[in-house]
Structures are given as C-alpha cells and as structure tokens.
Amino acid sequence: MFPLEHINLTIDFIYKHILEHLTNDRKIRRVSHELMNLNSNEKKVLYVYEILKEYDLIPLVIKEDKCPQKSDHYRNLGNTLYQRKHLSMAWQHYNLALMYAPLPHTPCDCYVLALANRSAVLAAWKKYEECLSDIETVFQHSYPDSIRDKLLKRKKICEDALKEQPTSNSEDEDKLIDDIFSLKVPKHEKYIDASSKLTVKYTPELGRHVLANEDIEVGEVLVQEDPFVQVLLKSQYTISCAKCFSRTYNLKPCPYCVVTMYCNEDCRTKAWDQYHRYECPIVACLYKANFTKLELLALRTTILAKTGHTSTNALLKTLSEADSCPNMEDLGCQEVEGKKIYSSKYYSSIHTLATNVSKRDISDIFQKCVSAAVLMHILAVTNFIRTEDDEERKKLKSFVADNMLRHLMTGPTNMHGISTNVENDEGSFEEEYGIASGAYAFLSLINHSCAPNVVRYTKLGTSCITLIAIRPIKKGSQLFDNYGCFELVRDEEQMTSRLIVELEASEIGLRIVHATEYDDVEQKAHHAVNSRQTRQAILLSQYKFSCICEACVDDWPKYYQLPSAPNLPGEVIQMINKHLGAEVIKCLQKADKKRALKEFKPLCKLATALEPFVPCKEAADCQEMLKQCLQILAGVLPFDFTKAIDFDIPPAVLPTQNCRFYTGEGALDLSR
Ligand SMILES: [Zn+2]
Ligand SMILES: [Zn+2]
Ligand SMILES: [Zn+2]
Known part of the structure; x- marks a missing residue:
C-alpha cells in the first residue's frame, strides 16, 4: 500500500519541504549553482525532478472515480440546503452529485435523482425551460416510480408558467x-x-x-480576441461550463471525471479533443494538489500545443521555426496561405511571448522548476508522452519539460484575468470577481x-x-x-512585510512564498x-x-x-x-x-x-x-452565483472510498 500522506501532497507542501530539506542538508548553495549552470529548460526541470525524488516528495497521482455514495452524500447536502432555501448552494451541491453520479444507464439512480432534485431549484428560480429540460432527461432514462408524480406535477407548473410569461423585449437592448x-x-x-x-x-x-x-x-x-488557452478558477467548477464559461443552469457532467461540467455536448467534445482527454484522468489530482491558475494554464498550454498539431514532427517544426525567427516584427507569426499571421489562434504566437528569464532570480526559477517537474510527473500517467517509438517519446518528454517551464515564465506577465462584476444581496453593483484566466x-x-x-x-x-x-x-x-x-501584493502594509521576508530568504538564495496565497487577489x-x-x-x-x-x-x-x-x-x-x-x-x-x-x-x-x-x-x-x-x-x-461552495476531493466525510492510484507510472516514465 502507498503511504497515505502522499495523497495529500499539495504543491505548496512540496515546495516548502524541499526547501527545508535542502536547507537542513546545507545543499542550497550547491543546488543553486548547479541549476543555474544547466543550459536548457529541460535539463533544469529534470534536475529538480531528481531532487524531489531523492527526498520522496513526488505526489501519488490519484484517480477519483464516479461513486454512488459520494453522489448521495452531496445530493443529501443539497436537499438540506434546499429546505433551508439556500438555492444557489443547493444547486451547486446537486451539480456535485451529478458529477459524482455513475452515468444514467448504470443500475443506480444517483444521476436521475440528482437531476430531479436540481429541477426543483430551477423551478424555484423560475427557470422553467431549464427545469423542463432536466425533467425531460430524467424521463428518458429509467427512474424510481416514487418520483414520477412529483416530476409530472412540476412539469405542469412550468408549462403553465411559460404560457403566461410575458415575452421580454430585451432583444433590442442586446x-x-x-x-x-x-x-x-x-x-x-x-x-x-x-x-x-x-x-x-x-x-x-x-x-x-x-x-x-x-x-x-x-x-x-x-x-x-479569444484566448489560445483558458482555465476556469476552482470557485467556478460547480457554476460554469468548463469550456466556454457560459452560465447554464443545466450543466452536464463529464462522463468520466468528477470535477468538470459543460453547457452542452459541443463544448464537451471540443474540450475533450483539445485537452480534456489528457486532463480527465488527472483532474482530481490537479485539484487536490492545489495548483495555481498559472500552473494549470502552463499545463493546458503544453497540451494544446501538441493537440493543435497533427503529429509530433509537425509540432517540432512549428517550435523550431518560432524559436529561430530572425526579426522581432515577425516573431510569433504563423504562415497561413502565404501570409504571416499573428493571433491567439496559433501556438507560435503564444510560444514566443516574453519569459523574462534573464531577469528572474534563482529562487524564482527553482520554484517554477518544482511546479514544472510535478506537473510533468502527473501528466506522464496519461498517454500524453507515451508512444512505441523511443525517439518520439524522448522528443515529447523534452518538449513537455521545456514548455511547462517556459509557460510558467510567460504566464505571470502575459496571462489575463477574466473577471466580472457582481451584484450584492440588494441587487447593487459590487466589486470585481475573478472567474477564469487565459493567454x-x-x-x-x-x-x-x-x-x-x-x-x-x-x-x-x-x-x-x-x-x-x-x-x-x-x-x-x-x-x-x-x-x-x-501574485504578490494585497495591500501596502502587507506588501512591505512580505518584501522583507523575501529579502531575508533571498540572502540564502531561495524564496519562501508561493503564489497560491494571493492567487485571486x-x-x-x-x-x-x-x-x-x-x-x-x-x-x-x-x-x-x-x-x-x-x-x-x-x-x-x-x-x-x-x-x-x-x-x-x-x-x-x-x-x-x-x-x-x-x-x-x-x-x-x-x-x-x-x-x-x-x-x-x-x-x-x-x-x-x-x-x-x-x-x-x-x-x-x-x-x-x-x-x-x-x-x-x-x-x-x-x-446567487457569488457564493461558490468549497469542496474536497475525495469529500472529507468519505475519505478514500473509490479512490484509486496510478502506481507510480509517472515516476518510472520520467526516470528512463
Ligand atoms: Zn460551454
Ligand atoms: Zn473528465
Ligand atoms: Zn506608471
């Protein structure tokens, strides 16, 4: 069996402990020196990966499966919240119940029950069409007889209300x-x-x-401009479509993982083809390791770079052309039908964004290497770099290490937050609220x-x-x-104290803080x-x-x-x-x-x-x-949508039920 504490390795924990170990063993100076002398991103990341392994700080990659008990758990919580009229939180818990529910054609009723309960919230919100859609889905599958009358009654209420609803003239406004x-x-x-x-x-x-x-x-x-890559903030996982960010009341879960919802089939298949087929098996692990949006963006950018090309060779050709561009005016341009185009549609334009690598200190680079090494380890359990061809595998591994670190460096200066303004409980306009970020x-x-x-x-x-x-x-x-x-500053006072901490840390060559603390500020x-x-x-x-x-x-x-x-x-x-x-x-x-x-x-x-x-x-x-x-x-x-719920994977009340581990394939993969 695996040591249980490894399930809970967060990226902050790993970073903090590797620093402690290196400090205690008086290795910081040597490691800093050796790291700085490595001449490629790939070598740097693999060097840090070996150190993490030496200190046993490589996380176990968990796979969280659909689970009837957990689905029931969240649905019951949803019911309690619904009775207490906390509609938004009830709705989000029903969404969690849906994500955890085995698919509707399996013998258990979790999926249809979660949908049936969610339809009650939608009716209360007067979202009649959405409510009818959930009820319709229930009726398309087998469901317990006991809920039939209730649903038919709700259906009738919605249909009647729709007939009476005045048609709005918001079209002109739109x-x-x-x-x-x-x-x-x-x-x-x-x-x-x-x-x-x-x-x-x-x-x-x-x-x-x-x-x-x-x-x-x-x-x-x-x-x-549409982004080349975008990631939803964790607070939005139970609220938004993970692909297009639309606010759909009828979100549908990914059929395989437990933390992804989509507004429709189109978004689901697009996400699947572009990145989710690789992220799906590891998404619970990524959630649990508490990566920042910056780290998740770097991972997804790396995945999209590959899936945007028809073959590994085509990808490598784009990279070598982008890296060898002779003039700054054409940097990042992609040749399309004889014309040079610069756009978020093309990976070249993202690949060539400034990394500021020469201005980064060793502590910053070390920290980013830790993140890159752990992300690479987790990605390696999927078939992203798995191929029969040894030569191709080597190239892919090198590409992943190089680009993971590259985009951890392009991110801080080039990533754009996507935010919206929110209403307060009196319907007035309040402060900005982060939803996602993109490149x-x-x-x-x-x-x-x-x-x-x-x-x-x-x-x-x-x-x-x-x-x-x-x-x-x-x-x-x-x-x-x-x-x-x-990344850094909350207010002037905190910033000053924080800079002092950094200053002290930088004297020993390494920085103490990690970005998550200030992630969404x-x-x-x-x-x-x-x-x-x-x-x-x-x-x-x-x-x-x-x-x-x-x-x-x-x-x-x-x-x-x-x-x-x-x-x-x-x-x-x-x-x-x-x-x-x-x-x-x-x-x-x-x-x-x-x-x-x-x-x-x-x-x-x-x-x-x-x-x-x-x-x-x-x-x-x-x-x-x-x-x-x-x-x-x-x-x-x-x-209603600003009270995002906090949830754990696996839920704290049901610790390790149905939680599987990848048996260290990642580690094996990377060492070879
Ligand atoms: Zn969507
Ligand atoms: Zn999934
Ligand atoms: Zn200025």
Missing part, C-alpha cells in the same frame, strides 16, 4: 450592447484579432508595443501605464476579451493597458488607487520593469488627492452636471442597464472634452463612470 462591444472597422491583415487602426512596432527599449496609426476616439473597440497573444503586446488609455472587458459567460479606448489616442501614440498583480497598478511606490513594487516584482508612464514620471496624486480642473468651459461644466451627477451615479450603482446604455455615448464625449485637463478629479470621475457603464453592459453576475 443588439445595442452588441454594437458597443463590436469592432466597427476592418480587422488588421496580420494581427487578425485587432483593428486595422492599430500597428505593432519593436524597439529594444519598449519591446514589442502597439501604436495607433489613426486617431482613435473614446469608446472605440480596438481588439476582440491572449495580441493583448500581451500592449505596454502598461498607471494611467491607461484602454480597458479590457469580457462579456459574462464568454472568454473573448474586447479592448475599448477610454481616452482619446492620437495617431502615432502608444496604447496602454493597466496591468494588475495577482488582483491589485491594480493604477495611479488612482495606489501610490507610485506601491505601483513600482508591483510592476517590478511581477513584470520585471520600472514604470516610466506619465503618472509615474509626474507623480500624479491618488484619486482622493486629485485637484479639480481649473477654468473648464461652460459647456463642459454643463455636461459634468448632467452626466456625473448623483442621480446617474445612483442608477449605475444599481446596475441599471438601460441607464448605462443611455449614458455611454455622452460619457465618451465628456471624456474627450476633459482629456486636456488630465489629471483632474472630473476626468477621473468620468472615466470611472464610463468604465462602470461598460461593466454593467458586459454583464453583472447575479448575487
């Missing part, structure tokens, strides 16, 4: 919203996710950066400013990012996004919310640069210290009174969609009029309200 979020000019020929009004240049000082080649107005859509090749080219001129939006239930100008941008000027920090390097000192610390620690934006150079005040604009023209003052007044603020606070639609264009006009007076309070207010309008129009998450 059209107007779609219009605001759509690109009005042709797309760029080379940068096919961007407007033809943009262009990309390279200079050694600025790196690749994005410029306007025509004047751009406030409110213009500049980029619409976007074009958006990654835009440099940072603490006073940005563009903002990113993701429509609720999608992963496509729309980039919109919030300040006028003159022809020849650079586009500036606002980078957030998800995004701290913005925006001049209105943080001082120059804090912003510089955020940007240096995560993005490895010193900011020289206008707000940093001139040390613009934070929001509350901003001055009023002097001598504003009369017509501008009139606009301010009309569109920045208390009444508008109140409506937008209530997430009033109609009002947001009405105010959008006037606010764009006002932002343009105020631009010459920046930085000033009026311009900051106008920009905030403009952003709020766009957030409301992108979709606000209902309060």
Whole structure:
C-alpha cells in the first residue's frame, strides 16, 4: 500500500519541504549553482525532478472515480440546503452529485435523482425551460416510480408558467450592447484579432508595443480576441461550463471525471479533443494538489500545443521555426496561405511571448522548476508522452519539460484575468470577481501605464476579451493597458512585510512564498488607487520593469488627492452636471442597464472634452463612470452565483472510498 500522506501532497507542501530539506542538508548553495549552470529548460526541470525524488516528495497521482455514495452524500447536502432555501448552494451541491453520479444507464439512480432534485431549484428560480429540460432527461432514462408524480406535477407548473410569461423585449437592448462591444472597422491583415487602426512596432527599449496609426476616439473597440488557452478558477467548477464559461443552469457532467461540467455536448467534445482527454484522468489530482491558475494554464498550454498539431514532427517544426525567427516584427507569426499571421489562434504566437528569464532570480526559477517537474510527473500517467517509438517519446518528454517551464515564465506577465462584476444581496453593483484566466497573444503586446488609455472587458459567460479606448489616442501614440498583480501584493502594509521576508530568504538564495496565497487577489497598478511606490513594487516584482508612464514620471496624486480642473468651459461644466451627477451615479450603482446604455455615448464625449485637463478629479470621475457603464453592459453576475461552495476531493466525510492510484507510472516514465 502507498503511504497515505502522499495523497495529500499539495504543491505548496512540496515546495516548502524541499526547501527545508535542502536547507537542513546545507545543499542550497550547491543546488543553486548547479541549476543555474544547466543550459536548457529541460535539463533544469529534470534536475529538480531528481531532487524531489531523492527526498520522496513526488505526489501519488490519484484517480477519483464516479461513486454512488459520494453522489448521495452531496445530493443529501443539497436537499438540506434546499429546505433551508439556500438555492444557489443547493444547486451547486446537486451539480456535485451529478458529477459524482455513475452515468444514467448504470443500475443506480444517483444521476436521475440528482437531476430531479436540481429541477426543483430551477423551478424555484423560475427557470422553467431549464427545469423542463432536466425533467425531460430524467424521463428518458429509467427512474424510481416514487418520483414520477412529483416530476409530472412540476412539469405542469412550468408549462403553465411559460404560457403566461410575458415575452421580454430585451432583444433590442442586446443588439445595442452588441454594437458597443463590436469592432466597427476592418480587422488588421496580420494581427487578425485587432483593428486595422492599430500597428505593432519593436524597439529594444519598449519591446514589442502597439501604436495607433489613426486617431482613435473614446469608446472605440480596438481588439476582440479569444484566448489560445483558458482555465476556469476552482470557485467556478460547480457554476460554469468548463469550456466556454457560459452560465447554464443545466450543466452536464463529464462522463468520466468528477470535477468538470459543460453547457452542452459541443463544448464537451471540443474540450475533450483539445485537452480534456489528457486532463480527465488527472483532474482530481490537479485539484487536490492545489495548483495555481498559472500552473494549470502552463499545463493546458503544453497540451494544446501538441493537440493543435497533427503529429509530433509537425509540432517540432512549428517550435523550431518560432524559436529561430530572425526579426522581432515577425516573431510569433504563423504562415497561413502565404501570409504571416499573428493571433491567439496559433501556438507560435503564444510560444514566443516574453519569459523574462534573464531577469528572474534563482529562487524564482527553482520554484517554477518544482511546479514544472510535478506537473510533468502527473501528466506522464496519461498517454500524453507515451508512444512505441523511443525517439518520439524522448522528443515529447523534452518538449513537455521545456514548455511547462517556459509557460510558467510567460504566464505571470502575459496571462489575463477574466473577471466580472457582481451584484450584492440588494441587487447593487459590487466589486470585481475573478472567474477564469487565459493567454491572449495580441493583448500581451500592449505596454502598461498607471494611467491607461484602454480597458479590457469580457462579456459574462464568454472568454473573448474586447479592448475599448477610454481616452482619446492620437495617431502615432502608444496604447496602454493597466496591468494588475495577482501574485504578490494585497495591500501596502502587507506588501512591505512580505518584501522583507523575501529579502531575508533571498540572502540564502531561495524564496519562501508561493503564489497560491494571493492567487485571486488582483491589485491594480493604477495611479488612482495606489501610490507610485506601491505601483513600482508591483510592476517590478511581477513584470520585471520600472514604470516610466506619465503618472509615474509626474507623480500624479491618488484619486482622493486629485485637484479639480481649473477654468473648464461652460459647456463642459454643463455636461459634468448632467452626466456625473448623483442621480446617474445612483442608477449605475444599481446596475441599471438601460441607464448605462443611455449614458455611454455622452460619457465618451465628456471624456474627450476633459482629456486636456488630465489629471483632474472630473476626468477621473468620468472615466470611472464610463468604465462602470461598460461593466454593467458586459454583464453583472447575479448575487446567487457569488457564493461558490468549497469542496474536497475525495469529500472529507468519505475519505478514500473509490479512490484509486496510478502506481507510480509517472515516476518510472520520467526516470528512463
Ligand atoms: Zn460551454
Ligand atoms: Zn473528465
Ligand atoms: Zn506608471
């Protein structure tokens, strides 16, 4: 039997203990030295892998199977929550029960019972069509007679309610919203996710950066980009479609694993073909090891790189072409029908994103090697690198080690969070809420400013990012996004104490903290919310640069210290009174969609009029309200969906029932 504690090895635990061991054995200096002298990602990762093995810190890869007892357990919890009228939590527990339920054609009733119970929540939520769909699915399978009458009664209630429901006229509204979020000019020929009004240049000082080649107005859509890769945050596993992030009430479980749900068959098969066929057997293990989104993104990027090619040789050809690109202008481009294209559609564009490897210290690289080695070990239990051909296997193994580490390094600077705004329990608009994150090749080219001129939006239930100008941008000027920090800083006070810890640790050559602690806290390097000192610390620690934006150079005040604009023209003052007044603020606070639609264009006009007076309070207010309008129009998450449930794999009450282990195949695989 396996030592039980190995089931619970989290990535944080592994990292903490390897550091302790190395410190106690006085090996840190030697290991740092040897690691630094290895000349490839692959060698570095395998070197660290051997150290982990030496100290017995390789996790057992668990496989969690469908299980009637666990399904019943979650369904019963759901019933209790339903009786207490905690509908959202009940719904999520029924989803868990569905994920754990053996498929409906097996002898047990778990699946149909979970569906039947979920339909009760949907009826209570007045989601009649969705409720009918769940009931219909139950009737298509064998089910206990005892629930028949109840379901028929519920079905009748839904059908009657649907007949009486007034048809909503939200279609016109949706059209107007779609219009605001759509690109009005042709797309760029080379940068096919961007407007033809943009262009990309390279200079050694600025790196690749994005410029306007025509004047751009406030409110213009500049980029619409789907990610190459995206991962759902754990808090959303019981709430969203794992593939497209849509908020479907009738989520359907993956037939094989216990932590994945989809909105429909199309999403399921797409996910399966692209990455889930490899992740499915290890998804419980990944969940349990508590990897960060950064690590899960690196893993999935590596998988997608391979499945996006017809053969290992085709993949290697793409890699060697991408790695040997002679000029920065064409870096990351894929040749498509004789044209060079740069887009998140192609792996080349993601492969070539900046790793900042030369700016990373040894502690950072060691930590990332630990993650890469463990991820590689787990992936090796699937047939991802398994092949009869020894030569091919060697190449694949090398590819996995190299790219896992590469994308752990491209991630922190190039990953984009996908968030939405949420309602509070009174239906008002509250703070941002992280849902997922992804890698976007074009958006990654835009440099940072603490006073940005563009903002990113993701429509609720999608992963496509729309980039919109919030300040006028003159022809020849650079586009500036606002980078957030998800890895390190929570607030100024904590940051200071944390930096001291890091400083002490760095003296012995290794860093103590791991990213999970601060995983979902995004701290913005925006001049209105943080001082120059804090912003510089955020940007240096995560993005490895010193900011020289206008707000940093001139040390613009934070929001509350901003001055009023002097001598504003009369017509501008009139606009301010009309569109920045208390009444508008109140409506937008209530997430009033109609009002947001009405105010959008006037606010764009006002932002343009105020631009010459920046930085000033009026311009900051106008920009905030403009952003709020766009957030409301992108979709606000209902309060119910913000209470994500916490669950364990396997559930704490039923420890190891039905939990299987892969018998160390991964370890064997990698040592050979
Ligand atoms: Zn979907
Ligand atoms: Zn699965
Ligand atoms: Zn700055």
